Amino acid sequence: MADSTTASAPKPSSSVKLVLLGEAAVGKSSLVLRFVNNDFQPNKEPTIGAAFLTQKCQLPNRIIKFEIWDTAGQERFASLAPMYYRNAQAALVVYDITKPSSLVKAKHWVAELQRQASPGIVIALVGNKLDLCEDDGPEQDQQDGEGVDEQQEDEVARKVSTEEAKAYAEEESLLFFETSAKTGHNVGEVFTAIANGIPEASLKGPKGAGAGTQSAISAAQDSTRVNLNAGNGNAGPKEGCAC
Amino acid sequence: MFQALIGKAQQFIDIPNPLASSNADRPSKAQLFRHQFRLPDSQSPLFEITAEVTLPKSKKQSPSTPKSGQPKSWDKSNWDQDREKGTHYLGQLHLSEQFLCFSTVNTSFVSTASTSASTAFNGRTNGTGPSGNGFTLPLCAVRRVERLHTQSYMFALSITTWNGSDAGTDAKPGAPAPPKLTIQLEGSRQQCERFCDGLKRGLRQGIKEVEKMRTVGRDCYSEYFLYDEFDMKPSPTLPNGTSRTPPDTGLGSIFKYPGNPRKLRDRSKMRLWHEYLKENGRNATLVRQPDFHRLIRVGLPNLLRGEIWELASGAYFLRLQKPNLYKETLAKYEGQESLAIDEIEKDLNRSLPEYAGYQSEEGIGRLRRVLTAYSWENPEVGYCQAMNIVVAALLIYLSEPQAFYILSVLCDRLLPGYYSTTMYGTLLDQKVFESLVEKTMPILWEHLSSNDVQLSVVSLPWFLSLYINSMPLIFAFRVLDVFFLEGPRVLFQIGLAILRINGEELLEAADDGAFISVLKTYFAHLGDSAHPKSENPKHRAITNFQALMVTAFKEFEGITQSAILEQRSKHKAAILENIESFAKRTSIRNLGPESKKLSTNDLGFLYDRFFTVLYEREQRAKLLQEESDRKKKAAKQKASDIVHGASGNAPEIGRVALGPSPSQMDYDAFREFLAGVARWAVTDSPSSPTKDDSAHKSQNGYFHTLKAKPLNTSPWGSGPEPADHDFMQRLFKKWDLEGGSALTLQNVVSGLAPIKGNRDIMSSIAYFFELYDDDADGKVDREGILRMSEALLFLSRRGVNDGLSSSPSMTSMNDGELGPEGKRRENKDEQFLSAVSAFIRRCFEYADPDHPSRQAEDGVTSAMDKPTVQDTPANLLDLEDAPQTPTDAAANSPLSRPSPNAFGQSTPKPQAVAANAALDPSSPVHITLPTFRMLVLADETLESFFDSGFANSFHLADAPLPSSTVTSPSFLTHSGKLATPGGPAIPALSPGGASAGVVPPGKGLRGMLDNIVTDGMRVAVEVRRRMDEAQKEIDRGGTTRGTEEDDDEDGDDHGRDLLEGAEADAGAASLKTEPSLLDEPVGGEAGGSAAAVPSTPGGTSDVEKTTMFER
């Protein structure tokens, strides 16, 4: 799945800053661990603020080096998030398909990123823990009202239907995947899709404002739409959040 | 008696300091004092005096020194002899309630001393820690104080201390006696006497604490260790054969301490400490001399590490105060669950998992208990990730209770706000760190910014977990050793040194990844030689860590505590604003589906208004509390002292960014909230001394005693005083979905959304109807109908902006003049009155009887003609025989109206029942929603009210009420200082001055109309009276129609009478208020009078602006 070739290929390589956001315990760290080490285990490394990891991803014509910031799980760390998503070119917003509240939180993060992060950021919405509802077709979603015991793996524990999340993702122009960090299902695909989704232009100068006119326009729109923030959020890559 | 002493002392100490009161962020003197000596919050600086302390010379150097503890006669020759032998320190001696403290650092807290000197933790004795050389002596550890009879100009004391048990002697083993302290006071005789009197009183109190000191001492390794001559493994048995157990020195004593003891030279260190403690006292009686600081810098030995941490950080003194708090807390909450506990549980297995102790249930259990106990004791902090790592590290060297108290000191003092729910302290210190890097390493800083590497993502974990997770443990502990002694600056010094040492490599790093990896490599090699290739073996022996310490403490010596405090206060506002705007965005996005009906602007507006009200209320409550406490304490003090004392220590609680703040409104807060968004929610009769409200009463007493003060002590702050009306209570109840008598922001938004968001007349009518349908059965009874009518009058008494008139009514209301716009309004008001009057009438016409058998009669009534619009106001205005007496009583509380039964008693007439069931008080009737809807739609005025007027009466972001009444920014800019006179005038709300809503005389019909409508209760009485009359008419057997015509005829005259009366009232009202306003040009005394003073003399405008919720 995840391309973990370490040998340096002659292809052009560029680095992409990616941040993971989402409610605690949805599996952010597990997804990263799966992607970076192709492993699944209880998280032994205590994360203070955010954990930093890197992993390369081979595309046909280039290599993308992901610099991954896996943010801490606890709610109160949320106010540190601007520090990590600042200048990120990509974001993985993760929710747990067995926990509807985590999708609400995910939507919050999407809105936050769209308004506060660098314009042109590629966002992927990821519903994790797909293994908890094995072979449930979309049809089964409606009937699994019980799911009191979410922890039991064999039960159909899905609480967020694929359609709902997908529709939302489409509405907001997000990439969308359902994954399992446990089995590794779809994990590599998420990162590959993100790698493909990063505009070539922004890769060349990841530091600059080279996000192109399109994002400049969207930034302008953003600042008119949200005047809660007195236009600070999009002020430019140097300023950003003062955190 | 002690209180009196404090009060007296404060006269000398608390002289107002203009500096302190101008900067809200500056800690109070008492705070500085406590921080300096690491004292518990209960302590305050009572006396201070310059003094010279003499300690016996080291025994090693002068073995002939008489054994201490031996009584000795003090005379001049003895004194001089001792003086020569001893070591002298000149400094400040302080007395608090329970402590005698001495420091060579300039620790003066009197007003003449500059504040910066007080905050500088390295004054004269540069680099020797926060308290310099000296001692922090609990008074219970003082065994004897002798006045030395020396030359007359000298005033000297000899103080014998103890640790709770008799010292060992040659004959009897035991820990040695702590050194005798000789203190020469340097002040006037009177000063010295006063100090000594205070000391005597404190000592008497101290006797009670001796037992505590013994208890706490049993956990101190020094007590065990010093019992005998030096031995790495002190004998486990006493000479008399009884065995003794060593105190708990942390998990390390079971699972080994990290590092190689030989390499760490643990034994030599223990020997040095044994020597030091023997001569300089231990735990409670410890005296800090330069060796103390040196011994800490070279790293503490394993077995004493915990105890010295405890002493240096001041946690020991907390434990001394409440030795059993830890155990009691655990017992008290045993078996209970909490969010914090869940969070703690998740992290237990990932806290220093590589240490053997945390691979066992023993270690995990200790960690769990300490974190849990802390979360119970400090629910506003609870548990924050990173605390697990810090506590796990502490527990290697400390017993559970010791770690518990150190954690408290960490969270409250050393790392303020780091672990709070917003982590503002963490963010703030990162900003401070960045700015220090920018200052001290401009080239590196430039490199970082040009490569877009954000330093704080790297440095944040250093600070948050005190380097424990970044460096190998043994080195992190060395940093902690110094940190507990010298405070937060150490974290900055080490951080700066790390960057300095790695500067060259970091200049090559072009992204986060490279930056992080340079530092990772560095940390991994901290134990290696810093100069591996050096010829000089001594140089080769220097490790990277030693080099780091040298760089940190030599090169960055200038990073003082005061430098950090200064940076913190510089960046604080911006950080808090960032957090608050983030919180606001987050909150607004999570207000539930209803919130989508309102614009983001409106939501933002509501958010601000909501939290501003809560914040202000909290500040007011706190200040009032403080003031009354202070007043009690120092009844004889001058008012000006009180003011300064209060403002010097600005309260900060309640700000969203600072952690948990109130997030629910009670009814009073709700009223205040409404008064800021709806004009009708402002009272017509601001509280008067006669008001029967205990809170107000105490307020007023307060006013009188402190009349000259510029304190705005209105319970409503600088905003208008809200009304209290049945309608508001109903609104509150309706919005309070959870029924907890408290509204969350979400409740408020969901409550307002249908009003402001729908803009649909049908739902707006239904909404109103439901407010009065108490039992939700689709019916509103007679009482309800009356209350509805009252509400309509209440809501409209300051005019209605029905949206039909194109121009905004705001302007026409704001300028006092009556243009054509105002004229139109006059008419509108009249119309509204008549509409409501007609409404009441029709309600009863169309009401259904509760009893089906009455259906037929009801049909008769409803067949009557509808009254015309013009005839009703006449009825309403006919006050000729309006009852006057119940007005006052009822005006204060709309709820105190007579019950329907009481009301009905006066007029039950059999004919009435027969003639009109609807008006028979004893026969219940009701209207249904369809009826209500029909009645509203039948009247153009009411229709437009429900179509838009009602919604428009709530002023949100698009048409806010004048800002002075809404967000009262003056309050916020003062960081909660209550001593703020009222904001600028509020013409719209209180054109007449104190009594908001009363129109000044001479404003013609409009003003008069307002006056009528203003007094909601009078109208209510009027409504009732009309009911009675209607009944009487029925009694008389006349038709309703006929009576109406009669009323119509003389309506105008009656109206005029009334209006004249009203005008007189208004005049009286303004007469009453004006003189008092002149007397007190500072104004802002009461909520209503805030409007009268546009600007105030007392420097209120010079404070920087910090608006809390705006961005």
Ligand SMILES: Nc1nc2c(ncn2[C@@H]2O[C@H](COP(=O)(O)OP(=O)(O)O)[C@@H](O)[C@H]2O)c(=O)[nH]1
């Ligand atoms: N069944 C299942 N459990 C998962 C999956 N991903 C994570 N988990 C579990 O969910 C919990 C939280 O995971 P973690 O990665 O720490 O979440 P984070 O707080 O978002 O970083 C852990 O117990 C993981 O073992 C998954 O795909 N399937």
Ligand SMILES: [Mg+2]
């Ligand atoms: Mg995680």
